Amino acid sequence: MSVEMKGLKEFMKQVEKAANSEAKKEFSLWLEASGMEFLEIIQDEIIRTETVDTRRLLNSFNRGDNDGVWSMSEGGLTLAVGSNVSYASFANDGHTTVDLDSGKDRRWVPGRWVGDRFEYDKNAETGMLLKVKWVDGSGYWDNAMAIFEKIFEKSLEKRLQGWLDSLGSAR
Incomplete structure (x- = not known):
């Protein structure tokens, strides 16, 4: 189970035309921080929804955990986060015995x-x-995605406006 943010390459090409590599580095750091925030939201949702867990699932949503997914590529333009725990999707989606x-x-x-x-x-x-019998899933991943999408959208808008403002003042 993982989430990947795509479509950032084209945006970064446009940013590179208008800015120096410092903006790309700043964007990469911001994207990394957003990934960390998403992992925290997932953990909060696992706890809030009382998803049955031996802590392996919860711990897998940590950067650097052996069961976790965390990868950034091409200077941080693609970020993939998630879990390799075999029952992660069962706990979210539900399953039969x-x-x-x-x-x-x-x-x-x-x-x-x-x-x-x-x-x-x-x-x-x-x-x-x-x-x-059917065991209902807790929806922890789905809930976390919905929360994160709202936060990410607002954060991206704020970040873009800040970059545009700084580019305008640098001229």
């Missing part, structure tokens, strides 16, 4: 009960058997 594509039964979950809390352990010989 039987894999509908393969027919594989995902109802057996290895682990153990500690009091009234179940602890997953992929190597355990004990576990629990789930009933076949």
